[in-house]
Amino acid sequence: MVASSLKLQELIQEIREAKTQAQEREVIQKECAHIRASFRDGDPLHSHRQLAKLLYAHMLGYPAHFGQMECLKLIASPRFTDKRVGYLGAMLLLDERQDAHLLITNSIKNDLSQGIEAVQGLALCTLSTMGSAEMCRDLAPEVEKLLLQPSAYVRKKAVLTAVHMIRKVPELSDIFLPPCAQLLHERHHGILLGTVTLITELCERSPAALKHFRKVVPQLVHTLRTLVMTGCSTEHSVSGVSDPFLQVQILRLLRILGRNHEESSETMNDLLAQVATNTDASRNAGSAVLFETVLTIMDIRSAAGLRVLAVNILGRFLLNSDRNIRYVALTSLLKLVQSDHSAVQRHRPTVVECLREPDASLSRRALELSLALVNSSNVRTMTQELQGFLESCPPDLRADCASGILLAAERFAPTKRWHIDTILRVLTTAGTYVRDDAVANLIQLIGGAQELHAYSVRRLYSALAEDISQQPLVQVAAWCIGEYGDLLLEGTCEETEPLQVEEDVVLALLERVLQSHMSLPATRGYALTALMKLSTRLHGDNNRICQVMSIYGSCQDVELQQRAVEYNALFRKYDHLRAAVLEKMPLVERGGPQVNEAAKESKEVAQLSEAAPVPTETQASKLLDLLDLLDGPSENAQHPPPLDPTPGDTLIHLLDLPCTPLPSAPIPNLKVFEREGLQLTLSFVRPPGTPTLLLITVTATNTSGGDVTHFICQVAVPKSFQLQLQAPSGDTVPAQGGLPMTQLLRILNPNKAPLRLKLRLTYDHFGQSVQEIFEVNNLPVETWQ
């Protein structure tokens, strides 16, 4: 056995000589077989060597669980070499998941009470590495005793073990709380460091401990001050800074103690300023301490001057040539930008510089920070920079950059034209990375800027002529060309160079988009509808367009096919309605389900009216009862239009777009009903864009002493009118002139016939239920002419 067992060095030599993975595996397997045999036979003299080899194999990734029991045996042996390897093995092979780990608890206990420093050290080390919750609970008293041992080495290890125990079993904090205060007075830096860590852990886990330890803030301040002020002892100095690790740890603890606590923060203020000014930042160690100071200042309730100091330190970091320092500066500035916006603004040029970094983590941080720094005064320059960045940045940052630019443009755009230009530029550079609603937003924006129609359609046309691969751009351009094609052909526009565009060229371009394999189905839909709209806008004959429609009438894509068939129908059977159907779209408002539909083609406008009648569904049944009182049933717009809308309905529903009522020449209000203090008044509005539409607001006010409850108002109109009753604001009219109840009526009067209304009211008033029916014939002439 002895002859074939290698020393660890030799084993390693063999493994290194193995040329392939398979050879290495062979060597290790052979050796493991030997080791297993040796464990079985129990060779006490060399078992530590075997275990060492096994541990090496384990580090390389080979299974080594059969060594666990051997670890236990070695730990129990009295020889130090055995113990050493045994504990090492325990640390590597045993963890909470193995059942065997509890077995070493006893050995550890014995070793801890032995009194030999090195052994105690080993035991503590192992305990702190792999101690499970049960082990910690069992051995906590032992460890606490060792905290007071005369030997500094043991005390240091005991403190570190205590840290681990607190992490595993927070309830043990009661045991470890009392010795902490005393340990803080230690001279030995190692123990001090361990104690500070221990206190940090205790404070993080229990608010009671946090309160308890606020008392030691002065002590910590004093310790840190001596560290900073006294010259560095060679024992603890790292590149000119005395024990930066201890400094950083104390600063972290001060941060936790000072958070949200005025008093402690005040005690720390001077010290933090002192540390910040005295630390030499030319080497990494000093920078680390400064960074931690900045983090602490940001977190506690510090004075304003201190915060400015912190931002300035970060600004200095940004100018440093070392990339690591710039990275941490950017990260912290990002956290600060919410609270100290103006202070961070001063460093904006440097941040923008960092955008040009070749390093991906730096440029990402710089991008986020730049986007956060955009405001109305610097939006033009910042967007310029960001667009430059967009052109050259790596693909994973493009989406963020593009949406960031679009968002900033939306919030701070100085003029509409600039806004449109910016979005256009983003679409041409990074079109495939923008979010889906960018198209809708842009369309809505262009639609709203009437004076810029000619300009935008020209820009978009030129962009499209160059490149039809960026889908969002193509979609917007197709829509614009369709809507404003006549402006494109006019040839005059002050804001861009004159562009002579022939009709055929425009049609050819749209056909190219339709046929291109790069176009998405949605894009094709846009192009098809644009072609259709151009049939009314352009003056040439429409044969070409008709041809396209008939071709696509048998397209594979169902959506395109449906559209083409409907447009064909428009050409053939309903040509007289074509102009009206395809006229320019009115401006749609943002927000609300109707709007997103309106941003697409006019075909879907027919389904728009679906949205409006929905709130009036409940009124439908009651209204139907009322209808037989009038001459013949009146049409309600509540029947949902058929799935294939006939053009007649299309026309009416097209005009039925919901829009906020705009005041035109005011029509006087009409009081139609009064009884026992309850009054009903009608106010009229004729929106200027739609000549046949009348909006009536019914207002119910109550000046009596009692509330009117369960108030329901129903209206009927003669046969040729269309009525929509929207939901009332409430069904209770409070007494003594309380908040009046309002209800909106929309009446369409295509024939301009005189308007009559029949109203039916039901409500409860003074404990009685009342029902009233009356006609209103004296409506002012302006309401229906």
Next chain:
Amino acid sequence: MIKFFLMVNKQGQTRLSKYYEHVEINKRTLLETEVIKSCLSRSNEQCSFIEYKDFKLIYRQYAALFIVVGVNDTENEMAIYEFIHNFVEVLDDYFSRVSELDVSFFSAVSQVFHTSWQRTG
């Protein structure tokens, strides 16, 4: 909190590894190869902190050996960076001019490692 500590050479062989959270044995090799790949692809121009999945990697190159530490968000990256250097200095003192060969041969490196890394766990 430190998640793991690795010493890997340029060919991807792990010389020392210590995990402070449990990671399966087979996942370890995967993690190590990915980490070393991202470290090797960095040039001298780039900074030593990488964002990898949900933690940060702080690495430092010494000749042909990379020391990589994975931490979560709460750590001061620069302090860890300094600490890596401190550790290498300790090894240097112990072996008097340490080299990769020493690290790969000497399993007592493990011991040195464990005692000095008890700082914050």
